[in-house]
Amino acid sequence: MANASYRGFTLQTAKQSADIWQVRIKNHVLSGNLAAVKKSIDWWCDTASLIDPSEFESVGKAREVQGSKEENFNGFTLKNDTGQANGWYCFFNGRLIKGSKLALQKHIEAHLLAKQRAAAQQRK
Known part of the structure; x- marks a missing residue:
């Protein structure tokens, strides 16, 4: 299980997958891809409200452009x-x-x- 720190919070990979990260904020465990979890932490630090990382699922994914x-x-x-x-x-x-x-x-x-x-x- 990998550990990382972001804005004072400890991030850990989930046991089932290395692509899923978890963070504990105020007795709530949030999990998702690393970019989405970091966005949830940013949201918490800026607004003091919890947003599930699934709301930010498009963060960190490569942008698919049709006419590039x-x-x-x-x-x-x-x-x-x-x-x-x-x-x-x-x-x-x-x-x-x-x-x-x-x-x-x-x-x-x-x-x-x-x-x-x-x-x-x-x-x-």
Whole structure:
């Protein structure tokens, strides 16, 4: 049985499974996945009310995205997590830019062209 501590509470794995964690708060034993149990502890510390970890069952689970896409364009990674036409984004020169895929591509191309022109001007 594994033990851990979180915000002053002792967490223990349940005997039947290593994925199920338990915590005792005010003579109540709460059990669930680790992220949900921690969320219940946070809720108790913030509001002094008990919420069963099953209420937070989606916490800690990987988000399943239907339309997730990723594309490399001139060395920049364009991503779309939502599947929507204007849901594309890219980290460009340390900043996050968002919009349609075509708009992001045009922005990147314009920057690369300006960079090439500046380099050509310096050579002259």
